[in-house]
Amino acid sequence: MHDAATHDDSKGQYFWVWGALLVLTAVEVVLAYRQVFEAVRMLEVLLFLSVIKSALIIGYFMHLKFERALMRWLLVLSVTACFVIMYFFFFPDADRILKLGVK
């Protein structure tokens, strides 16, 4: 099962990552529940935190960090690219509905 990629097998880092994820989750909950920022800013902050979280999960728990750079980039970039273009083309229309929608 072990491939050539050399990686640091120390288990410790996984516990750190796990802890960090739990803390981040807690932070998110508190931020959201206390309504620390105003709406849009809040969304940005939460989105930012979630991206960090998923990066940690995918990187460590799913071991993407330990794959070849080529694979890492290809996978991450292609999926991200899909979302980015969806973002740019889907949402302006959703926004139009606010303006053009039948009241």
Add this chain to the structure above:
Amino acid sequence: MATPATVHAHAPQGFIRKYIFSLDHKVIGIQYFFLALTAVFVGMFLSLLMRIHMIWPAYSLPLVGEIKPEQYLSLLTMHGTIMVFFVLTTAPQGGFGNYVLPIQIGAPDMAFPVLNMLSFWTTFVGFVVILAAFFVTGGAPLHGWTGYPPLSALSSAGPGEQLGADLWITSIAIFCVASLMGALNFITTTLDLRAKGMTMMRMPLTVWSWFITAILGLLAFGVLLSAGILLLLDRNLGTSFYVPLVVVNGVVMGHKGGSPLLWQHLFWFFGHPEVYIAILPGMGVASQILSTFSRKPIFGYKAMVYAMLSIGFFGFMVWGHHMFMSGMSPYSAFAFSILTMCIGVPSAIKTFNWLGTMWKGHLRFHTPMLYAIGFVSLFVSGGLSGPFLAQPVLDIQLHDTYFVVGHFHLIMGVAAIFGIFAATHYWFPKMFGRMMNETWGKVHFFITLAGTYAIFMPMHYLGMAGQTRRYSQFTEVAYQTKLIPLQTFMTYAAFITIAAQFIFVINLFWSLFKGPKASDNPWEATTLEWTTTTPPPHDNFGGVTPVVNHGPYEYGVPGAAKDYVMQTDPPMSGAH
């Protein structure tokens, strides 16, 4: 599951393991092939009924009876869906890709044979489910292959929108799952199971095309799957993802707040990559065959690879060109339009390179070559209407007219189908150990090329004159009644073309049993499938793994003994 290689060497015994639930990619490929063949005949029969109804709306056909407008639309929907999904996504990729890709890269099988079997049988279930839609109350759905809600989301919006529409969506969802499994398998196989020396840049262009097709499928089908699930929820649980507050026939529906455009975005996000999924394998096959029968290396191998890669890449950024008139933000239309035009550039590169490959070659007109040449001709004719449609201002006039129907039939309905024909004639000897009849193949080619042009070229004229598509008859709008003579001509052309397809199947089945035995390399081609026996043994190369020393298209190499150098031939000094 990781059985050692020795187990693989002898084939499983017993009918079921050998022919039905076989894990052998070759058997699965053939299964896909026959599934697609069945589907194409269903689809063709539907198009025949459509063409008849358009011209003689009141005519009562034997067995079928009189076709009502809503039944016309059901035929149309099923024709489009079956052709796009169960023919053009199934035969070139699932059929020939499955059969040939592992052999061409020197692998004994696909990376995940069980998954491979599952994806075939899932596709099969999808096909059965979609056919079932004909036989339920209300009949097959009438919302077109694009299934735009609210029409497709409301069971009261028309006959066929009841259980039939649910079955249609379910079938598509099943098909998505099957294609995802297939795509995953193709990519992994290409990445991991290439024989020694088969570097990426030595892969035949067919392998590249299946590989890129699989990548497109992997990224696109998941989106359609989600879209379909949401549509099912809208239909059955009363949610409103796609349906705003609407009133059908005076009855206020329970939905509110959804957006029909959301479906269009999701569908076309899948849909445009899908049309390239349909054509890319055809491009690969054409490249392979043109090079083989011109006895010349492919012109600009690297350019071909990069062109396909960029078609795949841009393919994900142009979906909005189907939505110029949909109420989408007009600013997006700008971006989509430019990106769509950009996709013409790699297509242009490919066309030039095909011509460049034939230039100063020694063209041998075996049947596969004829189809490959036909492919180029049709691809150009169908493709050049693309830049018209890609400009929003022109699309104002042309959207949802027969111009579009002409565009996609030429490039998809015939060019990609010609890819299948070419592949069939080319690989038939390898797959079944016998040659197909050349004379009848050529007769079929000439009738089909002329016939399909006769059906689909006039569609462009109709479209410019304003003939809207998806009309079951043309008697209601005055300016369209003037176009009926041309439509009638097309119907007659369709009769002849469809009749000619029987030449093909009869030739196919006759050759299957009676054709002359084929040698290992009847076309004097260079790629790996021609190095093994005909038909190949269970593990493709009889226990050895080939070693590759040459690029895929080494024809006419100076200093070589023959006019071609097989990929496995020992290295020569001085050549690549």
Add this chain to the structure above:
Amino acid sequence: MGLALMVLIWLITLISTYFFVAKTWWLPAGAAAAAQWIDGQFALTFVLMGIIFLAAQLGLGYIVWRYREQPTSPPVTYSHGNTKLEVIWTALTLVLFIGLNLMGSRVWASQRFEPAETGAVQVEVTGMQFAWYFRYPGPDGKYGTTNPKLMDPSAGGEAAIGMNMADAAAKDDIVTGTMYVPVNREVDLSLRAVDVIHSFFVPALRFKQDAVPGLNIHMHFKPIVIGEYEIACAELCGLGHYKMHGVVHVVSQEDFDKWLAAREAEKQ
């Protein structure tokens, strides 16, 4: 074989081109201000694509015949292509495509990014299975509200689009089944649909726009030739899609005023 194929490809190409060039079936004569621009762009694209079409197909036919394998053929040149050529035609097509595209976008921008001129005639178009209704706001220039609960397609007219007669602004609204617009004045359309997506397509006016349930899409065009033009529904909307048609009457300003007054009078 090579000869036969060349003849067939050439025949197909020339016959197809003939019908395009002879304009046997062509765009209907344009009757809106934008038609000139659109047709110009169409013609330009058409000439360019036509040249490429002819060049590619005739070239293909020629190559097929010229390079068929013969006993006398010279040995093939062993070549893997020519990068310079490759770059040249990539650049050429790119320039061609982008240039074409940018030229066409001006009309698009003027039609879609800018609102209608002031003083435009207001018409609200409502599509429903399988009819078009047109509403004029009347002297007050305001559309009355509509209510989905009031919609009764079988009654037609005002009832079909669910006009709320309790609303003061609705009192003078006129609902008709045929569209009248004055010539040489912008028409400010609001497009709506009540059940499924329809598409308002008037070939002669070079106008098409989907009417989407839940949206109220504003578009404008300017008819410049008096006449009657047919509307065809261009988005699949159900079993009656093929017969969902209507007529736009482009009339002089006087005739339009007369017509409007007559409808207004009818209503009282």
Add this chain to the structure above:
Amino acid sequence: MSDAAAVEHGMPGAYEAPLFGAYSKKVGMWLFLASDSLTFGALLVAFSYNRISMQAWPTPFGRDSITNATIMTACLLSSSLTMVLGVFASQRGDRAWTRYWLLATMIFGTAFIVLHGMEWSKLIGEGLTLPGFPKTAGASGEFAAVSQAVPQFPATFFGLTAMHMLHVTIGVIYLGVVAFRKWFLPILGVIYVAGYFLIPADNVFHYGFTRWGSRCWFRR
């Protein structure tokens, strides 16, 4: 799968080095994840699309729901950790611990599913229902109002979380197959019986789970 195995065991020289330096199953898994993230991504995009197009998006969740969701998230996060530990154990060749860690992963996953089910039941009880389902009798709180006013809200909520729950459930079952092989079916049977007795008859899950099952069973 001999060929995949061949690459895995590094049959020397027979094949070109895999492009990503990973054996087939791993590449396959990554590809699956890529397609899966698009499948789910599309759902999320659909949700965001609806949310953007809606002026007032309700935020009705109270303290208990959020606490519950936090615990659920923690479960899933922890299951990732136990899974990684399981992988380590298997790399050491420690079969027993591999199985224990897999079991722990399954327990976290199951906890997630159960908590999720309870949360759903509670919300439905309070009146958060899909338009196509019968209204909860007697519910008149904020959730009932939200379901009326913004049907998008329950729709996206149930639609997306159901897909996720399905995803986790399939994952847990798959892990079970890996961990227990032939023992798995009996274990699944036990869980099923437990579910049959534990889920009250008026609960939605009763439809999907026990009522449907018992119907099929007793009809025969």
